[in-house]
Amino acid sequence: MVSMTNADLECLKANVDRYVEIDTKDGEHLVIKVIYVFDQESDPDVFFDLAPQNVDAISTKPTSGYSLPLADIIAVRVPRQNSIRP
Numbered sequence: 001m002v003s004m005t006n007a008d009l010e011c012l013k014a015n016v017d018r019y020v021e022i023d024t025k026d027g028e029h030l031v032i033k034v035i036y037v038f039d040q041e042s043d044p045d046v047f048f049d050l051a052p053q054n055v056d057a058i059s060t061k062p063t064s065g066y067s068l069p070l071a072d073i074i075a076v077r078v079p080r081q082n083s084i085r086p
Contacts, residue, residue, distance in 0.1 A: 010078040012037045012046055015078060019051055023075040024068070031079065032066075044070040 011020065023029055023062075028037050032048035049064040 002074045004070060004073045004076065007035070008073065009039065009070065011076045011078065012070075013039075019079060021070075021077045021079055022073050025072050025074055035064075037070075039070060046070060046073070 012034055016036065019031055019033050021029065021031050031051035032046075034046060034048050036047040038045050038047070045067045047067045050066060050074060
């Protein structure tokens with residue numbers, strides 16, 4: 001099974017309060033706003049808000065309050081335009 005690389009982890013950490021795209025082990029592709037990356041204990045997580053799903057929703061607040069174990073992430077990318085502003 002593919003797992004997140006050190007470069008992916010550094011990408012998450014470098015993009016706190018910004019949007020990134022992630023792929024998960026269960027096949028989901030999400031655009032998230034990184035709130036906090038917790039990687040110090042046995043259960044490291046990323047805490048995030050979900051980005052609005054379409055251009056019409058950009059003016060609304062993102063859906064908030066999620067976390068995902070870092071072990072469930074297989075890839076992290078910065079979107080071409082990291083300027084999504086809810």
